[in-house]
Amino acid sequence: MGQETLELQFGVYTGEVVDGKPHGAGNVVFHTDDLGGRREFHGHWVNGRREGEGRMVWTTGEEYEGGWLNNLQQGKGRHSFPSGHYDEGEWDQGLRHGFAVYYHPNGNREEATYVEGYEEGDSTVYYASGKVEKRVYEKGELNGPAIISWQNGDTFEFSYVGGKMEGIGVFHSHTGITEQRSYIDGICHGPATLHTPQGDCEERMYEEGKLHGTATFTSHTGDKEERCYVSGRLDGSAKYYYKSGAVETRIYENGVLQGAAVKQNTNGEVEERNYSNGKLNGKATVIYPDSSKEMRTYKDNKLTGPATLFAASGERIEFEYLNGVVHGLAKIKGGGDIEECNYMDGVKHGKAIYHWKAGHKEEFVYDHGVKTGPATLVGASGAKRVGQLKNGKWHGEATYTAQDGEVRSEQWQNGKRIGGD
Template sequence: MFGEQFYLVFGILLNFGEKRENHSKATLYLLVQNLLTYQFELLPTMLGTWDLIIVQPELPRFDEQKCKKGVPFENLNYQKQYFELFYNYLLHHQILLINKLTMRTHQEYQLISTVQMQVQRIRKKYPIQINLESFIQEVQQIFQLENQEIMQKQILNILQKNKILRSSVQINQFRIQEKQIILKANSIYVKINKNGRLMYQNNELNIVFQILNNLCIYHGQVVNKKPNGEGCFKWINGEQYIGQWQNAQKHGIGQWIGLEGDTYIGQWVNGQQDGLGEHKWNGNVYFGQWTNSVKNGYGIEQFLNGDKYIGNYFYGKPQGNGEYRWLDGSIYQGQFLEGKRHGHGMWSNKLGSSYEGDYENDLKHGKGKLIYQDGSYYFGQFVNDMREGQGTYHQSNGVIIDGLWKENRFIGSSNHDSHRQRKEQQQTEQNQRNLIFALNNWQNQKFNLQLKQESKLNQSNRANSTNQQRSSRISRCQRNPNSKSDELQGISIDEAERTIKKKKNYRSQQSNYLLINNNKKSIKNVFEI
């Protein structure tokens, strides 16, 4: 019956598709059809990781009586059967996309399921069911007896009743002192004090049952008179540990049961929670990695108020990448620092509002984009969760407000905008001046003719000045009695040399141009090959 209901439920979920928004529709349909119960849907231990449970806000709309048909998953074997069915179903139906993280989380849950089975076995093998008050009273009554045979029988009855001694034994030695009774039978050694302290030791199996001076109780394996191997320990205040030991320290796998329902089950190292484990306290549940009894590494935490965190921890607090989900449907995905949103992140709610950008100390701080429910959005700077600094606000009616903001209020255009506006205005004025100048030139033909005439005059003036310089030079040479004919001839030679140099430069430039073109062709040919 259980398996049929299981396949029916998840088959319907698959028919609705793997998208997150369709899960609530599928769940509501199952509730209406009485195929799903309140307990079945909100089971956090086994289904929380797969994110199929997202309909808590919709559940109050349904009749509460219809949601009480589920059976609580208190039986360990029932839990294990349920989880194995769920895992096998997902393996054979690849419509659900199982990423590496989900598979890793599932393997971790499998490990915890194995630990639960081991804890149950150890608890059954080394039980602590003794009532200290009644045990002490019975021991004191035995010390008042005078017949040793009756005393022996009473002692054996007490040991068997409290599941310390599992089989009948033949007593070889029985000795009574003032406040102590010593009993030996083959490999069994028993010492009982009048104040209720007990030492039961099976030397063949290396098992002891001991009531210590501080009234703490240990039942399990020992090596060198210290807990080693498997065993159960119960403190006087009622706390218990069931699991593996090494040199009197919790080491290996085990379960700690505290007061008021607090529990931890998982891995231990030298007396500390270390490795993978699940901790439940005050209605909260944490499943993940530990270091020295502190949450450290990847983990999932379900809070009493319905909120949930999935991500990295650093010595007890969310730090690094993570995801926080509120009961009202809001989600934050991004970076954390010491339990607060810090760094880059994305936030959204069911109403359509969202934010993506920088956070600092759990507040929007830095650059980001905030989208409102009506479709308007703001993109720019934030300070302490408020719009402050340079930013642009796009209203839903199309109006754009760009400039400086202070405490969520627009205070005016920024210096950058003013500079940009001045630049645009200057460019516009320059364009207008150029246009007027062009129109004037086109309309005033005489002005164009005047410009041409002035250019001709300038050329003739330059020629006249050159001739004047040459003639003055000749006249200076002629007036100088020391001048030679070579100097006079050098004037025309200089002119000729300048002409020759110009031609050479032109030829060299032309040859360089041809060389460059040839090089380009050769390079091109190389790449074409």
């Protein structure tokens, strides 16, 4: 046995030779017109055939390194590709057969089983991102149910048909949100339904993988909104139907509420308002059924700031909202009279002054909306009464000072004078 060079039918052999045949360690450089696209082989030979460990290189850049028998891959081996992909598995008579692991250069890894060269049965893909996909092969093609699981607890259940996602898929978020989607030829396309753990629901449409078209959102509160998606984002006009029966016409821009909106209540009340970055902000105008008009201010979805009510009766009320409730200083003007008072959580409370058009002035106290406590009434003539109010009426002892300076005592009961000087 010695090192020789042989001219073979398929190429040039250099290595150990016995009885004129490659036997032992040797290398072959294949002819450039080799029909199998083989370039070279380094490995072990038995009686002119590749047998034992060896490495084949093809002109495509692919390589196989592993076991050989009767010129075919046999046993454990590794097949690599110029793209950086490679698999490690079992071979039988030149075909992959048995368990194999396929590695991607991006860090993904797939574990599968081969039967006579085709993937068959269950497969698991471990993505570099941490997600895991379990799926099924039929003669090398993905067919049947599959599920993807993420590290945060999200899951996606769907089916492959002919190697592509097809039919209904259901996404389950770890937050409790679920979405049922439709897939056609591997792309999310058609009707979908989203459910939240609170009980909200949205009937929506996908087009070529993106939310697109009309959608109906139903809140667990009973409210409902008809809206539209454009290329994955809420966009354009929408109508919001409140459980109370009120209807609001609003506008979405790039996924958020923006600009002018109009809300109409069942009693005929109409409010013109504005959205900024998804929240009610800025000036708003309310027209009441009796034609009264209120100018108000929103801040981050809540009535907060100055407001003015022009009542149909002619009164003008200037006041403040705080987090949706009338709160703080207020001035009420009507028929020439003016009342200056304070609101606390929507109710008049604290000191107040009332100016009559005729020139009278009364200083008193509100206790949760009711005039109760010390009061002073000064007439236009200069006469003055100092005493107590109870439930809006003079009650108890009072001191009256006449215009000429005369002072006398009074007794009142529920607004009626019952005694005194």
